[in-house]
Structure formats: structure tokens, C-alpha cells
Amino acid sequence: MKNQLLLKSAGTMLVRILFAVVAAFPIVFMLVSSLKPDQQIFGDMSSLAAFLPVGNISFDNYAAVFDRVPAARFLLNSVGVSAVTVILGIFVNSLCAFALSRMQVRGKKIVFTAILATLIVPFQTLALPLVWWVNQLPYFELNGFSLEFSKGWLDTYQVQIIPFIANAFSIYLFHQYFESIPKELDEAARIDGAGWFKIYRQVVMPLSGPATATVAILTFLPAWNSYLWPLMVVQSEELRPVMIGIQYFFQLNVSWGEVMAYASLITVRWWSSSSPSSVHSSTASPPAA
Template sequence: MSVIGSDNRNLRLGVRYLVLILIALIFVLPLLFMVMSSFKPSDALLRDSSSLRAFLPVGQLSLDNYTGAFERAPVGLFVFNSIFVTGTTVLLSLLICSLAGFSFVFLHWRGRDLMLSIILATFIVPFETIAIPLLLEVSKLPWLGLDGLSWGWLDSYRVQIIPWIADGLTIFLFVQYFKGLPGELIEAARVEGASWFQIYRRVVIPLSGPVIATAAILKFLVMYNQYLWPLIVVQQEQYRPVMVGLQYFFQLNPAWGEIMAYLTLITVPVLAFYLVLQKAFIASIASTGVKG
């Protein structure tokens, strides 16, 4: 009986690993195709796309597509713009939304539940319905910069950052996570005379590594993949992000090899950010032990 039970466990384990490998291939193969295609001429890329050669480093490989991508568009500038806009937005969003979530969970003020309900209701409002009203607003808002007072936020970094700092999903994530923290910790801190901000900074945030990592990854993906809003509000090349820069490669005859090289280049920051946050996420779970 023990031998039969052991064989069944091994069979289930083998099936589980097989399913996990298949799921991993679903995500890895498109990336492998993109990277391999970025080193092939466009004609070879299209010819190999109908066979397994598309995933293998075979044929005439070179860096010509990468050279052509940098000649066709200011790739470095676009990547910098996206990293700057995305990184700034993520940091400000984590700060503002975590403070908002803290106030909704631990502070008692009039209209709290109504305000949270309104924020959650924004989930069902598609961005396309508010894009034009938001454009009209940001086109006439004042801004005090180093060169003095100016009107309108178009063609700037701030128009790509400020409207996206606070959002309902990130606030909701923090609210749900903070509700699961032991209330005894907050009460003990209050008895010791800690202010609400000290509780937020020294008690709540150190215990919130998983939700911070999750919210950062989701926000990063949303901001890095922005296309419609930058396309509307940014006309100057010096402020364009990577997704808007992709249209440079579809003018006249699309250069598919250069497109794959460009996609490979702009995917590197996403993978790097995810790997860093993944390590932080795992470390925070391993080191944060909260007993209720």
C-alpha cells in the first residue's frame, strides 16, 4: 500500500510540474521569440516565424536592428522619459495612497465610508470617458516653475505624472491590507504616546512590504504602458514615453526587426523592476511575522 501511495504522490507531483512548465512556456516563449527576432533581418524573421526556428538563434544574426532602432528614433530618451515618469508616479502613489488607506482604516472622521465608496466606484469609470474633460482641465491649470508662473501643463512631465498619482485600486489594496493588521499594535503605540504619523511610519509601513510590492508592480505596469494619455497631451519629442515612440517604427514600411529590437530594449526595465520587487516581496514575507 505504501508503494502504491508513493507512486500516486509521484504521479501527482509529476503532473503538477508538467502543468507549471507549460504555464511558464506560455509566458517565456513570446519573450524568447522577441529577443531572437531582434537579431535577425526582417525577411528571415518573417520566414522563421512559421517554425521553431523563430525561437532559436539560427541564421544570419547581427546587431543591425539595434543600430537601426537608435538611428530611427531617440530610444534612450524615450526609455528615460518612461522610467522617470513611471518611477516618480509609483513613489508618489505609494506615499499618497498608503496615507489615504491609513486614514480610512485607523482614523475616524465624518463621511469616511461615503468617501471610500465613491473612490471604489471609480473602478467602473473607463478612462476614455474622462480623457477629454481632463485634457481641457490640464490645458489651463497654472504651474509655478523655475522660470516663473505659466499656464497649461501640456508637453511636460507633470501632465503625465500628477493625474495618475492617486487611484482607487491602489487605495483599495492598502485599505484591505491595513484592515488585516492587528489592532493591538496600534493601540499599544497610542498608549506609548505615538502620534498617528509615527504609527504610520514606524508600525504600519514596516509591516506592509507585500502590499507595497504588489501596488508598486501594478502601478509600474500601468504607467510604463501608457499610450493614449501621453499621445493626447505630449506633442514634443523630448517628453514622449516608449509606447508613443513605438509609432516611429510603423511609418511607411514597418521594419519588423527594428521593432523587435525596440521592444526588447523597452522590456528590460520592466523585467528588472519586477525582479527587484519580487525579491523584496519574498524578503518582506519571510521577515515580517505578525501574530494576531
């Protein structure tokens, strides 16, 4: 019986390793191709050499990426926009979920149902009306010692952040997790004189590390991969995120080695931003007060 369990476990592990290797093939191909010239990329396509760093290997494609596009600026923009969206998204969505879960407010079930109903509406149907709305919003800019007023958020950083802070699915995740936390803790905190915000900050959120980490990852992914919305509302090159930069490589002469190098930079930067160590602070819950 024990041998059968060991064989079954070994077989399951081998199947998992096989699927992992198959899933890694595109990433390996991308990383290896980023080190090769275009002629060698196409020449190696018919053999396993396509997945091996053999032949004329160099970092010329990476140097060409920074010569062709302001890749560092695009990466910095995406990191900044994604980080701010995640931080504000966690705060706003958790506050909304806390109010709907812990506070006795009349009509909160109707509000929660209306929030969930927005999940069935695809973003593509809202994109054009949203462009019109953000173009009507007031914009204040500090010019020296004077505050200047204008209308329209197009071609700004906030137009890439603010429309995506509130998220129905994030509210739902926080709400469901908050429901699993005993409400007796709230009553004990209120007896000690704590207000609702103190209960949220020192009781509920420190116990919600897994939900916070999940929301952080699910918010970061679409913010980092955003393409359609920045393409519609951002015209200045210095404000564009990293995904818009990919279209630069398909103008005039396409260099697939440079495309692979740029994609590798995006992937490595994304992995470093969304790795478990980057969300450690979110999952590490301090003791509740």
C-alpha cells in the same frame, strides 16, 4: 499511495512546464527576430527556425533602433515617470487608506464607498475632460532668478505623473491590509506618545511590506505601458515615454527587425525595473517601533 502522489506531483509539474514553454514562445520569437534581417524573419516563419538564433545573426537592428529614434531618452523618460508615480502613489494612497482604516472620522464609510465607485468608470470616458482640466492648471517655471507663471500642464512631465498618483484600487488594497493589522498596536503607540503620522510611519507601514510591493507593481505596470494619455498631452519628443516610440517604426518603411529590437529593449528594461530584486526594499519590512 506515495507513488501515486509522486506521479500526480510530477504530472502537475509537467503541465506547468508545458504552459510556461507555450507562454514563452512569443518572447523567444521577439528576441530571436530582433537579431535577424526582415527577409530571414519571414523566411523562417514556416519552421522552428523562427524560434532559434540561426542564420544571419547580428545586432544591426539594435544599432538601427538608436539611429531611428531617441530610444535612450524615451527609456529614461518612462523610468523617471514610472518611478515617481510609484513612489508618490504609495505615499498618497497609503495615507488615504490609513485615515479611512485607523482614524475615527465621521462619514469615512461614505468616502470609501465613493472612492470605490470610481473603479467602474473607464479612463477613456475621463480622458478628454481631464485634458481640459490639466490645461487650466497653473504652471510655475523657474527661469534664471525669476519665477514665471503660465497656464496649462500640457507637454510637461507632471501631466504624465500627477493625474495617476491617487488610485482607488491601491487605496482599497492598502485599506484591506491595514484592517488586518491589530489596532491594539495603535493604542500602545499612542500611550507612548506617538501621533497619527508616527503610527503610520513606524507601526503600520513597516508591517505592510506585501501590500506595498503589490501596489508598487500594479502602479508601475500602467505607468510604464501608458500610451493613450501621453499621445494626447505630450508633443515634444524629449518628453515622450517609451511606448510612444513604437509608432516611429510604422512610418514610411516598416522594419520588423527593428520593431522587434525596440520591443525587446522595452521588455528587458521593464523586467529589470519590476523584478523581485527591484521591489526588495518594499517587501523588506523593518521592525515596528
